[in-house]
Amino acid sequence: MAYDYDLFVIGAGSGGLASSKRAASYGAKVAIAENDLVGGTCVIRGCVPKKLMVYASHFSHYYKDALGYGWSEVEPSFDWKKLVDVVDKEVRRLSELHISFLEKAGVELIRGYAKFIDPHTLEVGDRKVTADKILIATGGHPVKPQIPGIEHSISSDDMFLLTEKPQRFAVWGGGYIGVEFASILKGLGSEVTQIIRRDWILRGFDQDIRSNIQDGMSKHGVNFLTNTTIEKIEKTDEGLKLILTGEHAEKPLIVDQLLCATGRKPNLGKLMLENAGVEMNQDAIAVTLDSQTSQPHIYAVGDCTDRVNLTPVAIAEGRAFADTEYGHLPQSISHENIATAVFSQPEAATIGMSEEQAKEKFGEAIKCYTARFRPLFHSLTGADEKVFMKLIVETNTDRVLGAHMVGKDSAELIQGIAIAVSMGATKKDFDRTMGIHPTSGEEFVTMR
Template identity: 45%
Template sequence: MADYDYDLFVIGAGSGGVRASRIAASHGARVAVAEEFRIGGTCVIRGCVPKKLLVYGSHFAEELQDAAHYGWSVEGMTFDWNVLRDTVLRDVDRLEAAYTTTLDNNKVDHFHERATVTGPHSVKLASGREITAQYILIAVGAWPVMPDFPGNEHCITSNEVFHLSSLPKRVIVQGAGYIAMEFAGIFNALGCHVTVVNRSETMLRGYDAALRDRLLQITMARGIEYKFNCPIKLVEKQVDGSLMVSVGDQDPIPADVLLIATGRRPKTDGLGLESAGITLGQGGEIPVDEYSKTACASIYAVGDVTDRVQLTPIAIREGHAVADTLFGGTLRKTHYDAVPSAVFSQPPLASVGLTEAQAREMFAGNVKIFTADFRPMKNVFASRHERGLYKLVVDAASDRVLGVHMIGPDSPEILQAVAIAVRAGLTKAEFDDTIALHPSMAEELVLMR
């Protein structure tokens, strides 16, 4: 490997790329990483971390309203979008510095410029420098999809939403996946009029139907409007800077901001992978084997750029596994069963394992369903009558818990522990044998009969 400039060259300094770089360096490899934007990647810079901070900020509207029912008098409440926005962006700066320090502390060289593949063992930087490496890891992530319709240049994506100069009064969100539902909840809580438009009739595809239905009911009661089966046809900018949006066969909708959240596509355009004999999939993804190896034996790929699960913890596990496999003397791969996921909508939902529909198909209908439909204690004094819903999907033959699905306050925090139980293959009887922690919402998980 001394014949190469580096043992490992990573393209993309997001969660997967940084983890792979750090672990490979800890194994003694000479490592470099190239990042054309900011170190930290989508999750840290313009994704789950700043978005979760916006969720926290928007929650105070609800908490302050409920405070009066608990004896607190809060007068003169006002909200300043600029303060929240700038506070979030400062934390992004802090995290980028922390990620950079991690690379430095592990003696990983980093180039702040675009890199493209020029062969099985070579890359070229935007500055023109060519670098060789025994192995190349592609970890460039994905990019928001912008649908093709007249006026789409007036729209924004999740990349730009964190930099809005002011809080819009009217927001249209196109899409009904987790990104769309999270931002719809944020803007709704901050007092914006929110309309969700979707080309199909399904929201949060892949999540259990009971949770989707409950979230729809609650968010509609909170004032979010939905227009299903309504693809956007045209966006026109008005003299005052506002937008007029034509959807489906309905009357045009006025808006101040139109956020496109219709999915993400692997960011592989122009990456030069064909020079190494790698053919992309139909969606632009890089096909890989169980060890994240591409069609070229010296090039690997992890994270959202592949056709596997697009979640930050998955990218981290994949990057770690590649580093261990190549330089740690241990063949390691990532397991994709019982992967927990959450939507930080308002209220949030969280899931792990099989949905009821998936279980009935896989087990020929031989499943048992247990539910707990309850009003969270914190809502009892509030004016909201929102109810939480927990659901267990159980294999009737073995009694093994196949899936857990939850909607209600703090569901993602609760689910992480439950995911361990599902991953371990625990049975419903073992859930039932666990003593409840009272009073808590989590106790509902061991009280379903």
């Protein structure tokens, strides 16, 4: 049978863009469907605009830090509307740039939602298309718990659309999205409360990372309500009244804005996967290690598969699919030893196993090396800022299983450390490496 396209990609986010351009480079006839701005969550309402807001939130500290270095005191002012406008302008510039990249690669962009008619046929608007192979890369979306008044809360998607900065801001949820936005708003001058169901934020991270971030955020002025959740939200003349349950149930919390950051789910609602016979794994698309679905010609990558929901992972999965299917260069992606960062204040980054995971796998045959110190930058600022570093080593092989850091420039430092950990470096390899002095990074090669 002759098809309209060799490959049809649903979703022009990180995974879809990467796979479509790579497949086209091998000579495949490729189209990609997108109903929103091109770029996906990362470019439009995730990594990029959020990181720009992170940068903006740092300046309040820089003004104070400068005093210790002899700079005169200033009275800065902050314009929320200007920040939102320039971030939106940059997002739209990047989206147009991605469109131009598709054009240069020879990928046809079709505007609209794509849904399955049958395993090889899709409908996009009033157009029907057929494809030999189909790749689903629709990403994820935030979800909210169904409690009374939840419509008065916002999701992470809405954070970049607020017309005014909330003076009293609450975050419900202890994942990295909630942690980052709590830090951003605090840095921009809001009064911030973070409500979490457990004792500590960032479930699944190394416990030392969790405690050092949470303690650092508390020092910066974020108020944590631990072992607490929200039962009901009421809109009043004073603001949003949050009725709480748990340790802090005695008094409602009044805020101007509530960010609900309690979870995300794959974005599959309009695809009509049942028409294609694609099987699900709970809320996500079920895939094999090479991203193949239950239909041998249909593949899925990125957050819609709910494996590891990170932009670089979606890109790697998408390129591996294209290399394998169209470049005849079989590729497989390992979902182990994936470096990640939390752009909180203080910042954190990690690669490899947590101490808890290492103990579960290797028992007592591990050793942890840690360092905690004031970075040189803050020796003159007077700020109570610390850097925490940790290496987890398997004693039988001396292999470094995990590296973790909390403090300034964590993400930049761990990116380099990730190469060593991924290559199977040993503690002796770290010890033999000369440090760059004076830097925080040298502590990774001087721990004893």
